[in-house]
Amino acid sequence: MEMSGPIVIDDIVVDGKVAVQGFACQLSRCKGACCSIPGGRGAPLLDYEISEIKDSLPFILPYLDQRKQTEIEENGFFEGATNDFATVCIGDKDCVFVYHENGISKCAIEKAYNDGKIKFRKPISCHLYPIRVINFGGIVLKYHEIVECDSAREYGTEHNIVVAEFVKDALIRAFGEEWYSKLETEVQKIKGEKVTIRETVRV
Known part of the structure; x- marks a missing residue:
């Protein structure tokens, strides 16, 4: 997983891992x-x-x-x-x-x-998982990593689905469509940069 710095959307700080970590739950495995x-x-x-x-x-x-x-x-x-x-x-x-x-x-x-x-539907904390909401004078969305989610990381990486995309519905429920659209733009930008880097390495 390539590292990415924090993303700030409307004063909400998003852990960079949310934009780069492959993740998609596989209930049959976890x-x-x-x-x-x-x-x-x-x-x-x-x-x-x-x-x-x-x-x-x-x-x-x-x-x-x-x-x-x-x-x-x-x-x-x-x-x-x-x-x-x-x-x-x-x-x-x-x-x-x-x-x-x-x-x-x-x-x-x-x-x-x-x-x-x-x-x-269910508590927003469950809907957002593996994102945890931390509030210390401002909202921070932190990626929470546990070994039990290894299969989700493996599947997400294999299918190019990152945390922010997997929990899209929950993020919209919590922060609204406009806010998510801004985050999605940043995620796609980072994804594009990763592809460019890989192509450069191949050359």
């Missing part, structure tokens, strides 16, 4: 590992997302096993404080909203959305 990473803390939640999920729970719960339904009903689905909420995990691993299908970890929130039962 088995949805990002939803079941050991560590005890689940997906970061924006404050407003808590009420969205609460309102949708009657449609989400049926997709979960009894243990997770009971956990949510008795102890809730989130932890933390304002501006630092996250979903809880079961057994220091699964997000409480994970269900398993053919050995693959999947999101019950997104399942309910895909089935047309709710309008909230």
Whole structure:
């Protein structure tokens, strides 16, 4: 992977790796590992997302096993404080909203959305992954690398799909079409420079 410096779009700093790192999820290979990473803390939640999920729970719960339904009903689905909420995990691993299908970890929130039962797709932090949003006096979009995503990096590199392209829908949802269009222009410019460099090397 060629290195690239940070990209700044409308005061939002984007990790250069977002524009150059090949990435495209292959659930059949990774088995949805990002939803079941050991560590005890689940997906970061924006404050407003808590009420969205609460309102949708009657449609989400049926997709979960009894243990997770009971956990949510008795102890809730989130932890933390304002501006630092996250979903809880079961057994220091699964997000409480994970269900398993053919050995693959999947999101019950997104399942309910895909089935047309709710309008909230899933937490934006999940939708953006492998990008993490960091806010220290300004928004920084950081590429988060874990070994469980090796297959995604391999497939993305092979098919010339970079992180920014893979999470296009999530970036538009978070920052708007106009903002993404500006980022896309920068990504294509960097891709073009990489091709030029390779052609020069061949000569």
